[in-house]
Amino acid sequence: MTSESKRPPPVVFEPPPGDGYAHQLREMNDALLLSAVRQHELAEESARASRQLNESNNRFEAIFETAPFGLYVVDQEFRLRQVSLRALPVFAGIAGLIGRDFAEVLFLLWPPENARDIASRFRHTLSTGEPYVSPVFSAVRQDSKVQEHYDWQIHRLALPDGQFGVVCYFMDVGARVMAEESSRRSAERLRFVLDSMPQKIMTAMADGVIDYFNPQWTEYTGLSFEETEGRGWKQFVHPEDLAGTELLWNQCVQSGDAYAQEHRFRQADGQYCWHLSRMRAFRDTDGKILMWIGSNTDIHEQRQSADELRRYADELSEADRHKNQFLAMVAHELRNPLAPIRNAVQVLQMTSSGDESVQLAAAILDRQVTQMVRLVEDLLDINRFSLGKVALRSKLIELASVVHHAVEAVEPVRRANDQVLVVNLPQAPIFLYADPIRLTQVFENLLTNACKFTPQRGRIALTAAASDGAVTISIQDNGIGLSAEQIDRVFTLFEQVDASSSRTTGGLGIGLSLVKNLVTLHGGTVNAQSAGLGHGSKFNVLLPNVVEVPPQAPPIDRGGLESTTTARRILVVDDNRDSAQSLAVLFDWFGNETRLAFDGIEAVEAAANFRPDIILLDIGLPKISGYEVCRRIRSTKRGEDIVIIALTGMGEASDRQRALDAGFDDHIVKPVAYADLDLILAQLMNQK
Structure with missing residues (x-):
């Protein structure tokens, strides 16, 4: 049954038939009907408002209890009206909380000054409606004596009974604080x-x-x-x-x-x-x-020091460059006079076979020239090593040939000292990949040192033994020996075994340093041994790359080619007349026909008129350089048929390459022994 069926029927006045009062009754009846309808509408509005109020209260209660922060409400009488579950722990231990005077509760919780301040804030908001947002609140609780920290704010709101109250939202921020x-x-x-x-x-x-x-x-x-x-x-x-x-x-x-x-x-x-x-x-x-x-x-001081070091390094680099230039110049200037001296010595040796005094003088000169040449070359080699310009020209060689050349080189010194040199090599030949010239230099230096530091009629032994793809060459003497301190530094540059003011041996202290550098460049090692001063010395050189040569092996370098005795037409070009003339005497002695030229223009003209087979050409010539002379001769009809050799005091690798680029067949550094030069000429003539 609906609510309408429960209401009593409206009162309707029926006028008596024919009554004039009927019109008024109808109007009253209509008014009563309208009043009934209005009452019905008001009843529905009241019910709807009641439902909305209930829904609002329910939503408030839900929010109140599920909010992620604490909530409580203080009413118009300043009593606690409501406290959420999250807020209850703050008020724990306080009996009769709901309905209790809020100020009294505050004084139970916080120190008096804090309690008064909070109560004042609540009353102000309650009376004015102004909200309040507190900074972080920190205080020691009265009950637990523990300091707590909260963010809180308050707002005025209308309570269900129509009065105003204050709601407080707060959150424990102790962890954050x-x-x-x-x-x-x-x-x-x-x-x-x-x-x-x-x-x-x-x-x-x-x-x-x-x-x-x-x-x-x-x-x-x-x-x-x-x-x-x-x-x-x-x-x-x-x-x-x-x-x-x-x-x-x-x-x-x-x-x-x-x-x-x-x-x-x-x-x-x-x-x-x-x-x-x-x-x-x-x-x-x-x-x-x-x-x-x-x-x-x-880093100002360090930066200044670094700048100074760079400046010093630049200065040292410049000084080193000047030093290199100076050494190259010195070598060139020393080689030029040494060349005619050596040529003259060889002429003396060939022409004075019956005069013992001349032969003795020639032998002395030959030894000293050889020593000077070796000193110049050693000094330049040290310079080349410092610049990283030493490269090996390794090939398959026989160890015996290298040892033979080294022994030959020191023979004049050994003979002068009347020393015994014993060479003991294995019967089976030992082959290895090495640079024959540099390896000869190693053994020549070691043998020369042995001769220098072994007394007259002393004994020197050179032995070799191959094992496990390597060969060890030992040079032992019964000379002055080495102290333990000397052994540690004997391979140091400019270190001299006998550095006393009364020493009787010469040298610059660079030979053994060169030996170590050259052996290292071959991938080997070198060491010194001695039982002490007066007990002789032993130097051991270990070289890798020993190989077994098969029956069909390529030709082995055994030290040179057969010399030819065929007469040749040779043009010698050098602005040093002594050098040119002494070399011409040597060639003439062996049946060659020679011509001389002393500047570049003369050389070009002589080549055209004399039609030489061989030209020995200096580089530093007046008028035009040896490079230009070579280019001009090569450009002539028969220029390609002539053997042209640069015979010069400039001995750097760059000098050799420049000569080859200019068209020279070879580059030979002064001074050179006639026998060596003759072999080179024979080889080049055969190639032509």
């Missing part, structure tokens, strides 16, 4: 450390804006922090360094890479000093940059 306090203390400790450091320290925000300079910065620049924070640091960077500093810093801020740069900063007196600046990003656990922290180290 503790974390913030810990962070603050850490920041204070960090600031204390940074302020106390002797280095200049700065920090920047994640976007690269500087937010801290320690006191050392302000002391150095004479500027306050306010003047330098943000981008103010630009004013103390050297103008020439500013653009590069900004560019790199901005790049690092964008990429997160560590920053490191050297630049100049202006100090308070206006002077600029070099600094090394470093900045690193400080990140959170997710890798996000939180801040930058960096240091600035004064």
